[in-house]
Amino acid sequence: MTAPAGERLYLVTGASSGIGKGIALRLCGLGARVVAIGRDADRLGELAQECGCPERIHPEIRDLAADIELLPQYVKGLKEKYGKFHGMVSCAGISEIRPLQILKYENGKRIFDINYFAPLMLAKGLLDRRHNVGRGTSLVFIASIEAHLADKGMSFYAGSKAALIASVRSISREVAASGVRVNAISPGDILTPMTAAVEGMRNDRSHLYPLGFGTVDDVAALAVFLLSDEAKWITGQNYILDGGHL
Amino acid sequence: MTHEEFLEKFQDVLQAEDPLGMDTVLEDLDEWDSLARMATVAFLDSDFGVQATFEDFTTMKTVADVARKAGIAS
Numbered sequence: 001m002t003a004p005a006g007e008r009l010y011l012v013t014g015a016s017s018g019i020g021k022g023i024a025l026r027l028c029g030l031g032a033r034v035v036a037i038g039r040d041a042d043r044l045g046e047l048a049q050e051c052g053c054p055e056r057i058h059p060e061i062r063d064l065a066a067d068i069e070l071l072p073q074y075v076k077g078l079k080e081k082y083g084k085f086h087g088m089v090s091c092a093g094i095s096e097i098r099p100l101q102i103l104k105y106e107n108g109k110r111i112f113d114i115n116y117f118a119p120l121m122l123a124k125g126l127l128d129r130r131h132n133v134g135r136g137t138s139l140v141f142i143a144s145i146e147a148h149l150a151d152k153g154m155s156f157y158a159g160s161k162a163a164l165i166a167s168v169r170s171i172s173r174e175v176a177a178s179g180v181r182v183n184a185i186s187p188g189d190i191l192t193p194m195t196a197a198v199e200g201m202r203n204d205r206s207h208l209y210p211l212g213f214g215t216v217d218d219v220a221a222l223a224v225f226l227l228s229d230e231a232k233w234i235t236g237q238n239y240i241l242d243g244g245h246l
Numbered sequence: 247m248t249h250e251e252f253l254e255k256f257q258d259v260l261q262a263e264d265p266l267g268m269d270t271v272l273e274d275l276d277e278w279d280s281l282a283r284m285a286t287v288a289f290l291d292s293d294f295g296v297q298a299t300f301e302d303f304t305t306m307k308t309v310a311d312v313a314r315k316a317g318i319a320s
Contacts (some may be wrong), residue, residue: 129261129277174281 008032013092016043020091022216064118075125087138090119097153108156115160135179145188172236181235188242211243268310
């Protein structure tokens with residue numbers, strides 16, 4: 001596989017843990033530079049140490065739920081600081097189980113702010129043709145299998161991810177003429193240090209996954225492929241990555 | 247809105263690398279494609295409350311023409 005490497009610059013959100021961290025590490029390992037956005041300075045520092053090439057990790061501490069309207073300007077500032085981007089992987093998100101009985105508009109707005117509006121406003125900044133390298137630029141949004149399921153208590157979360165996937169299709173049309181690609185990945189249950197500790201998840205849901213639970217590496221591998229020129233004819237797609245669940 | 251403010255905003259709408267002038271001819275811009283026209287129509291509506299259509303671009307040839315459409319005094 002052609003690696004999206006060698007002096008390429010990517011923006012990764014949610015980079016301090018889980019899928020975002022795994023993608024940042026993989027990109028860095030392939031020689032790319034990564035602007036790693038997260039909220040936790042210590043954990044971003046650990047990422048830089050862990051990758052073995054700290055000079056290629058550029059940690060940026062930012063709460064993406066704050067000042068969403070200003071995120072395009074934020075990306076402009078990052079471009080002036082680090083250079084033009086080859087792409088972005090949007091991983092930052094929140095998940096809450098909220099049955100109808102305790103559904104609150106305020107919770108819904110927060111979920112949509114973080115899972116939908118912030119990624120799109122970041123994309124607006126990065127897809128400004130002055131801020132990316134043009135042809136070959138690739139964006140990947142981490143959605144969720146919940147956008148395709150009907151699990152109880154996931155109405156806001158599922159809605160936010162389904163909205164993200166729908167917008168990916170629309171945006172992909174807008175930027176295709178520039179040779180820029182936009183795709184989504186909908187992972188199923190991924191084993192992370194956090195979820196691995198949840199005994200209930202392992203016991204109650206393992207039968208749903210013929211190939212077992214996914215790993216961060218599974219998602220990172222597909223994300224990196226979609227960023228690479230090997231995927232140059234792929235845009236506007238959403239990949240369900242779920243070990244045979246659906 | 248001053249001329250300078252308009253030029254800055256319209257440059258962002260078009261994502262133009264170079265600053266615009268009032269005498270800039272829209273067709274001369276690399277960025278002037280169908281999406282830019284769509285963005286300009288939306289810009290006139292959202293920022294100035296002005297309804298425009300693609301047909302208006304038969305008479306709007308320069309940045310100054312767009313500014314006039316927006317109601318910015320020349």
